[in-house]
Amino acid sequence: MKRLFLSLLVGIFIVLTTNNISASGKTDDFFIKESFVKNVQEALLEDHKALTARMSHFIKVIRDKNIPNCFECSLYLIRETLNSDGETQLVAADLAVKFSPDLPEGHLHLLMRLLKFSPLSGGRILKSTQGTLKTFFHFPPRDAFFYSILSRISKGCIIFLLIFFLLVFFKYPSALIHRYMHLVGFSRFYAFALLLAVGAASVVFVTNEFSWIIVLMTGTMFFSGVAVIREKIVMHTVLIVCLFAEAVMILTGVNESFSVDKETALRNFKAVYSPASI
Incomplete structure (x- = not known):
């Protein structure tokens, strides 16, 4: 059985x-x-x-x-x-x-x-x-493409503000020099020392992509003191856009390594509409 x-x-x-x-x-x-x-x-x-x-x-x-x-x-x-x-x-x-x-x-x-x-x-x-x-x-593979857009916006804002600072300097040279000397108490020694310190700090800061924000914020505060209202609006608006782009990249982990790099993600995204791109 x-x-x-x-x-x-x-x-x-x-x-x-x-x-x-x-x-x-x-x-x-x-x-x-x-x-x-x-x-x-x-x-x-x-x-x-x-x-x-x-x-x-x-x-x-x-x-x-x-x-x-x-x-x-x-x-x-x-x-x-x-x-x-x-x-x-x-x-x-x-x-x-x-x-x-x-x-x-x-x-x-x-x-x-x-x-x-x-x-x-x-x-x-x-x-x-x-x-x-x-x-x-x-969709996860879009992260690299999304970050690449934010990175380009941020870099565009940085270049724009630097050029704008230069234009404001050539427009109000006397007012800016007077403002700077007033800041250091009209002392040539302190003026030279502060200029050297700011220059060295800027070189250190710009080696890191995200530290550009500190340089831009300092420049915006200084040049806004002599700029007219419309120029202030332009500088602060571009600075806010740059801050937003950098903040999103930092908070969402842009420093993490992605399985798909930015250029590959962009090429894959365009491939459907442009067969020649692949």
């Missing part, structure tokens, strides 16, 4: 194991790249309705298997339909979003297609804009 029971258990185990192995060895057409590519190319030879019909099968497969995104599917659809008619591009862009709801390129491409081929569809444009912004700020 025991042998019969054990034999039955072993038999059941073998059957279940065999079924699992055979099931895991099965590959859906969805996971075969050639099948997906073939369906897309054949659909493009017909019309946008054929593209929708053929892709609905693949979308159903990834939904049934609880696969959140198929980035390759989305990017391939976008690239293959860049030179198609407007209706086909719109359909392909919408399918790209369905294949990869978390891919910023898909949402941005759909938004660009809507603006170009269907500018009066306000509701869809608004929804696509929201999707673009949401995925852009939540």
